Amino acid sequence: MPYISDEIISQIRSKTDITDIILPYAELKKSGSRLKALCPFHNEKTPSFVVSRETQSFHCFGCGKGGNVFTFLMEKENLTFPEAAKILADRCGILIPEENSSSQSQSDYSKQKSLKEKLISIHKAVANWYSERLFKQEGAAGLEYIRTREIPDDIITKFGLGFAPDSWDSITKLLTSMSYSQSEMLESGLVLRSESANRLYDRFRNRVTFPIWDEHGEIVGFSSRTILKETKEGKYINSPETLIFKKSKVLYAYHLAKKEIKERAFAILCEGQIDVISMHRAGFTNCVAPQGTAFTEDQARMLKRLTEKIYLCFDADNAGINAAIKALDLLLPLGIEVKIISLPEGEDPDSLFRKSGKESLQNAIDSASDFLDFMLTYLSKEKDISSPVVKSHIITEIFAKLSKIQDTILRSSYISVASDKLGIPANTGFEHIKLLNRSKNYQDGKIQRNPIALQPTTQKASPTNEAEKLLLRLIIEQNGGEIARITEENLPPELISSSPVGNAVNLAISMTINGEWEEIIKHLSLMVNDDPANAVIAQVLVHEDLPYKNNETRIKVCMDCIRSIKIIRIREKVELLTKELKNLESEEEKESKMLEISHLQKEQIQLKKN
Structure with missing residues (x-):
């Protein structure tokens, strides 16, 4: 989560009315100069929950909870402050800058904010248009498919089902008539460009459409299903990722x-x-x-x-x-x-x-x-569980899942139950968990940063290896602390390599956020002892201290490392997509892949600027 400046927080507060946020959770009624309601945080029969528009605050005289619009969302939705701020910022159209973007001009932020608003408006207009088509002659085939699923009209309306006609330019014409530019149409992902014919065409054709909403109820994309029994395209085609739509x-x-x-x-x-x-x-x-x-x-x-x-x-x-x-x-x-x-x-x-x-x-x-x-039941199905080898495999599979439970009491209870069901002594179950944890360097119910191997790693030095090595040194020299937390907040674990150094970085971060940074050196030493391939970690442990004595300089170096890793990962992804592009035959798939590459290249350029 990026750092949120006091200026941005003030903008969010000034553009948000606390009553609008509380209304979905409590029925507010005027009581003098204030508003009262039954408390949304505890059960009560007499209203003791008071909201002040003047001070933009709330307080419950029954349970004692109180605060401002940020604390209300945090308490009610179990959010962190940055998460609550992001929801409120999105709601009132304020863009929270990504990390290290302070050098960008305000006009850049305004442009991105404006584009986001336009993309949401485009999706809303297109969803309405698709819904209208469903009940017209051109949507008859789509409606027939929906009827075979026995979906009634009220559910069609509730879920906004629609139909994209068998036309190459219906949406292009619609959005053109609404004065949207070609660039905005392409950014929406609903329209593609044919390089060979140098024209725009619709992504969804002859398909039943399902609007996709974000958590606030804004339409940000579509999923679509073909009504044909045979098609060269997939049965389902979804919107690509855009400024407003992230599938994950x-x-x-x-x-x-x-x-x-x-x-x-x-x-x-x-x-x-x-x-x-x-x-x-x-x-x-x-x-x-x-x-x-x-x-x-x-x-x-x-x-x-x-x-x-x-x-x-x-x-x-x-x-x-x-x-x-x-x-x-x-x-x-x-x-x-x-x-x-x-x-x-x-x-x-x-x-x-x-x-x-x-x-x-x-x-x-x-x-x-x-x-x-x-x-x-699943692992034992059609297997001879009397076989020691089969039983060992089942035990390992099950205990690998149990080791992920963080609550030690709950985990211990499950270990005892599993041991009993598997016919092994409980102490054997606990020992097996310890062995699993040792093999994973550090787990035992703590918060884990599990990197995804992007590609096979080698011992050959690379820019990524060097950046990760420098990050590890910074974390060790600071005994975890701020550097580890900055890395955790700004560098997703999937971007860290599965090399020994990458695993060590994840380990150090995990221990820091679990309050066990004092044990980092000990556990890194165990990694070196357990596997000769981890010898590179020993070089970091015995290396002379870095020359950065000023904390501000350390943070800058840390962010530089993070930015370098992100740039490298984007470059690798672009190379992979470019190779895939050469093997594609469908013009639509090519256009989609090229759009994805373009988005990544823009992100890479922005990172380099910073």
Whole structure:
């Protein structure tokens, strides 16, 4: 999260009315010069929650909670201050600058803010246009497909379903008539450019459309399904990532479900839009789905703000089961209780609802199993668990998941239960966890920064290796402290290499944010002892102190390292996409890939400017 200046905070405060933020949570009624309501933080029969427009503050005389608009959101949605500020800034159209962008002119920020507003307006206009087409003659085929799914008109309206006609330039003409420029159309991702014909054309054609909303209910993209039985394009095509749409940060129907999730104290996570729509039809309006991508940590944290319990309801096939097991890696470290809904073989929530009604879904939810029981059943299926080798494999798989639970009491309880179910002594289970943790250098229930290997790493020195090595030295010399926290906030773990030094950086950051920075040297030494490949870490440990004595200089060097790593990763990604581009045959896929490359190159240029 970038640093937010006092000036930006003041702008957000001045453009936000606290009553607008509180109204969705409490029914405010005028009481003299103030407003009163039943407290949204605790149950009460007599209103003791008071809001002042004049001072833009709130206070509950019952439970004692009080503060300003920032603290209200932080308390109510379980947010950090930067997260609350970001939500409020987006709401009132204020752009929070990214890190190290202070050298950019205010006009650049204004341009980006203006473009963001235009993109949101474009998506709203296009969504309305698609919805209108669905009930016209040109949308008859799309409406027929929706009818085969037995989706009634009120649900069509609720979810904003529409139809993109079999036309190459309908949206292009629509947006042109609304005075949007070609550049703005291309930035929206709804229109592509054909280099060969030097013209613009629509991304979605002859498809049923599903609007995608952000957490505030703004339409930021579309998912679309072909109505043809055979097509050269994919069955589903989604909007590309844009200034307003980041797939990893969006959950389908989140804005519709979040109130129900909080009231019911659990969320249901499905695979796709149709499944979510059917779940909502059946009355399970606390259901959401990832958006055209695997479930992500950002999405897990979005749900964590609302609930401590999540039911996974994926398709009853190998892909669905594997997706559920992968989701555990993100949910368990957050302390979320995970239940698995098992559907009949070959069914998904939509097909089961249409065949057997909402009672069948209710029964499946009521019969949901704890993740541990689910894993035991799945891993033991059609296997000879009397075999020591098979049993050892099952134990390792299960205990690898248990090791991700941060709460030591909860983790210990699960270890005891798992040991009993697997027929091994409890102390053996605890020893196995220790072995797993040792092999991962540092885990044992602490916050983890798990890097994703972008490509095979070698011992050959590279700019990335050197930047990571310098970061590690800075962190060690400062005993964790501010440098580690700055790195954690500004450098996503997936950008750090899986080399020994990269793993050491992640380890040092993990220990710092867990308050155990005093043990960093000890654990880095263990890494060196455990694996000869980690010898490079020893060079860092015995290196002479860096010449940067001034803390301001250390921070600048730290940010320079982070910027260098980001630039290198973008360059690698551009090279990979360029290679993929050469093998593409579809003109549309080429255009999409080129747009993605263009966005990355712009980001790289901006980083170099800074």
